[in-house]
Amino acid sequence: MKYNDFYGQYFPFWNDLSQEDKEILCSNTSAVCFEDRQNVHNNLECTGLYILKSGRLRLYILSEEGREITLYRLNPGEMCMLAASCVIQSITFDVYLDSELPSECYMIGASAFGEVSERNPSVKIFALEKTVERFSDVMWVMQQALFVSLDKRLAIFLLDEISSSGDSRIAMTQEQIARHLGTAREVVSRMLKHLAADSILEINRGGIKIIDKNKLRSIAY
């Protein structure tokens, strides 16, 4: 049974399942690959539960005018329940999911997962708990977006980027950074120029290079 070993390690409830339920989940899994910056889920249909094997995905909300706010990113080994809103009926909001790097996922079809979770309370509890964890991430983003000034948020964002990659170079366009922060490119561009004038960073063709991490930290915190 393909995926059996992986799921045995991945899901804490795997050993509670009947052989039949294990087979339902495995046979309804597909391995899907995405290019860099491709739309994975656009909320038009309830696709299923994504487990990220490699790459990076970004989950965001979108306003009618096309403004985006990143709610969180998925790193390898992480799972996204919010694209399976038909499984968790109480989710009534719209999210979008894009790849930020070439990405490989396992996707368990929503109806198969829903069927197994109806029969197994431990599966349902797992899915709900994963969703509530994301609730906490989203509250953090919300408090940042509502209460923290944009220059602080930009500084925090840049510090997070270099600390997660371990590289002082950030290969993102100003447009991409603006999307993460839910603001306009012009605003980010102006703030980056100020930071460059203070010798905190350099702006190159390929992106940004942080020069003075300590000064950036003093803005962020």
Next chain:
Amino acid sequence: MKYNDFYGQYFPFWNDLSQEDKEILCSNTSAVCFEDRQNVHNNLECTGLYILKSGRLRLYILSEEGREITLYRLNPGEMCMLAASCVIQSITFDVYLDSELPSECYMIGASAFGEVSERNPSVKIFALEKTVERFSDVMWVMQQALFVSLDKRLAIFLLDEISSSGDSRIAMTQEQIARHLGTAREVVSRMLKHLAADSILEINRGGIKIIDKNKLRSIAY
């Protein structure tokens, strides 16, 4: 057993519980009363699960500078899990709960509820589902706060108020309205004066009276 009849009607899982678990929940319930505008829960401790019998409670987040954003209100018959974050471990954000009217609640102690929910998957699923429902409410508030202009949000707020009370008078101070919208009193005051100049509402000592609901609606939608 006090509360047994009420819980039998209130909780869908009640009949699944052992007699012992029913007794644990009942004996750890307290009836608590709050005056108008009193703090119910201030996030310093994990109190428990509140069920509102009468009155109205308001759940909000607070910035370091004291700005508030209302996440949702509880009406009679509704329940608040977010003040019991120790029961649902994945909740790691801070919320505050105030009464908006004289209110009467039943409060089930967090540790008793946690203990019973560990033994009974149906209780745990109920608690998690109620939490995820609120996630959707909060996402709506977040999208409003981030994407919708303040004059629209004020108009929507005023329309919601008169439609839920059935009265064209709104007995709230400008300070209170500002808190709901997460903005300053001066901003609300200025917007209300504009609306009064357009004969959409009247500002009195005791609050606001909506005169032209249709015009207000055209601002909101």
